[in-house]
Every structure is written in structure tokens, then in C-alpha cells.
Amino acid sequence: MSAVLYSFRRCPYAIRARYTLATLMLRVEIREVVLKHKPAALLALGGRSTVPQLLVDGDRFPESLDIIFWALKTSSNDDLVNQLWPTDPIVRAKIMSWIRFNDYCFKPWLDRYKYADRHPEQSESYYRDKGERFLKRLDTRLKHSTNLLGEQMTIADIAIFPFIRQFAGVNASWFEGSGYVYLQEWLNRILKSECFETVMVKLTAWDESQDVSYFPEPRRAQELLIQN
Ligand SMILES: N[C@@H](CCC(=O)N[C@@H](CS)C(=O)NCC(=O)O)C(=O)O
Incomplete structure (x- = not known):
């Protein structure tokens, strides 16, 4: 191949x-x-x-x-594939819904927040507030489990974390002080992994x-x- x-x-x-x-x-x-x-x-x-x-x-x-x-x-590696993309259609639908929300609803606000100077119609904090809604949802979810769909990592975590990393990187001290502790833990765990x-x-x-x-x-x- x-x-x-x-x-x-x-x-x-x-x-x-x-x-x-x-x-x-x-x-x-x-x-x-x-x-x-x-x-x-x-x-x-x-x-x-x-x-x-x-x-x-x-x-x-x-x-x-x-x-x-x-x-x-x-x-x-069937075990790992089943972990990343479980066969249960309900879990699959949830994974895809998290990823679609990230790609189509969160990403446009991330881009505006990151390049606020190119979008002067609103302020940087306006764009950050819009993106923050997704951060809140993720944080609430991660309060109950280590990863988005439970204890094990799935492709939802893999597909979303690079965008949260970018959001966090726009203003690292804001992100650190934001109080999204479960989200921060989740992100840090991935960023500190050998795989990353x-x-x-x-x-x-x-x-x-x-x-x-x-x-x-x-x-x-x-x-x-x-x-x-
Ligand atoms: N929907 C695509 C988006 C890929 C994408 O937009 N990549 C950017 C870099 S982060 C790119 O190639 N930009 C250059 C271009 O649009 O020509 C995917 O999931 O792969």
C-alpha cells in the first residue's frame, strides 16, 4: 500500500x-x-x-x-477501533453531533476570535463570548467523564481538541483563568501525551x-x- x-x-x-x-x-x-x-x-x-x-x-x-x-x-486493531468509534448507533450519532457542532458552529467564531482585527464589525471579546458557549458545553460534559463520550477517548475528542487548543492559545492567561477546569484538564492531558x-x-x-x-x-x- x-x-x-x-x-x-x-x-x-x-x-x-x-x-x-x-x-x-x-x-x-x-x-x-x-x-x-x-x-x-x-x-x-x-x-x-x-x-x-x-x-x-x-x-x-x-x-x-x-x-x-x-x-x-x-x-x-479492532479493540482500539471499537473504542474510538463504538458500534452503538446512538453513541456514533452523539460523536458526529459534537464534531459537526465544532466544525460548523464553533469554528467560525474561533476564526473571528483569532483574527479579530480582520473582523472589526465586532470586538474580540464578543467573538470570544460566542465561542465560549461551546467551551461551557464541553466543560459541563467533561465534569462527568474523563472524555467526551465516557471514560475512553473517541474520535470526538480527537476531532475537537485541536480547535480548543487554538482557542486557548489566542489568550492563554484568559483560558487559564476562565474556570473551565474540566476542559483544561482534558486538553492538558491530550497535549502532554506521547501521541501529541x-x-x-x-x-x-x-x-x-x-x-x-x-x-x-x-x-x-x-x-x-x-x-x-
Ligand atoms: N474541511 C477540511 C478543511 C481543511 C482546511 O481548511 N485546511 C486549511 C489549513 S488549516 C487549508 O488547507 N487552507 C488552505 C486553503 O484553504 O487553501 C478538512 O476537514 O480537512
Whole structure:
């Protein structure tokens, strides 16, 4: 199998795709993209050239969630797959509803909060208040369990945490003083994990002349295997 992932280190969509691949120990060739200078090979695919994108033996997975579901389908670790994406249709519906809320309701406010100077029609704190509604919902949920759908991590946690990380990063002292202690604990736990360290490995921008890089790095993959 040949699998190539176009990625961008800081992109929250790419982070959730890489976190899933690393959790499931699926190794891909990784190509780090500079968004302002997208490589010709990515542009040549045609259509949307957003990252992350995964190419597997001629099939194209152009969205982070496509990549997450490809990983779940491809992994042979059934126990972990069942944990991340439980078979119960009610749990699945809840997972998708959290992710959709994040992607379609929270993300637009996150963007405005992050780049408030580009959206002068309202103040930064107005955008933060709008985003904070989601933080409150998450915090209330996390008061009752370690992760969003219970004790075990699911793809809801993986798909959402990179966006909360960004929100927290806009004004770290505000986030630390915000009182969302359950949310903070949840985020910190993920950010301190070996898996996150693996996910955030620094790579130079890809060009065609470069040697192939793999994600997770072979050494890291071995370490993760030992920990699991
Ligand atoms: N819905 C897409 C969104 C991906 C996305 O917007 N990625 C951004 C980087 S964080 C990007 O590629 N921006 C460059 C562009 O839009 O051309 C997904 O889930 O993968």
C-alpha cells in the first residue's frame, strides 16, 4: 500500500488526522505543505487543495474526517477501533453531533476570535463570548467523564481538541483563568501525551527532491507501540 499524506503541522484538521493515524499506528508518507506555496503535486490533484489530504493507491481522501474514517477502516486493531468509534448507533450519532457542532458552529467564531482585527464589525471579546458557549458545553460534559463520550477517548475528542487548543492559545492567561477546569484538564492531558508529541514533530517543507519522510516516524511508532 502506498499512502501519502499532505499535511501542515499547525492545522487543526491535519492535527486530528495525524492524531488518529498515530493512535492507530498507521504509517504514511508525509509531505509538509507551506500553505502560501502549495506544491505543484498537490495542486495538480485538482479541486480543493486544502490540507490534510491523503492519497492511497489512487484513492483520494480530501477531508480530515475522510482520513479519520479511512484509518478506522484500515486498522487491524479492532479493540482500539471499537473504542474510538463504538458500534452503538446512538453513541456514533452523539460523536458526529459534537464534531459537526465544532466544525460548523464553533469554528467560525474561533476564526473571528483569532483574527479579530480582520473582523472589526465586532470586538474580540464578543467573538470570544460566542465561542465560549461551546467551551461551557464541553466543560459541563467533561465534569462527568474523563472524555467526551465516557471514560475512553473517541474520535470526538480527537476531532475537537485541536480547535480548543487554538482557542486557548489566542489568550492563554484568559483560558487559564476562565474556570473551565474540566476542559483544561482534558486538553492538558491530550497535549502532554506521547501521541501529541509525535503528532507535532517538526518537518521541513516538502519538495519533490526530498527523501521520503514517514509519519509516525519509525522510532516514534516503536515508542507508541511499547506504551500501548
Ligand atoms: N474541511 C477540511 C478543511 C481543511 C482546511 O481548511 N485546511 C486549511 C489549513 S488549516 C487549508 O488547507 N487552507 C488552505 C486553503 O484553504 O487553501 C478538512 O476537514 O480537512
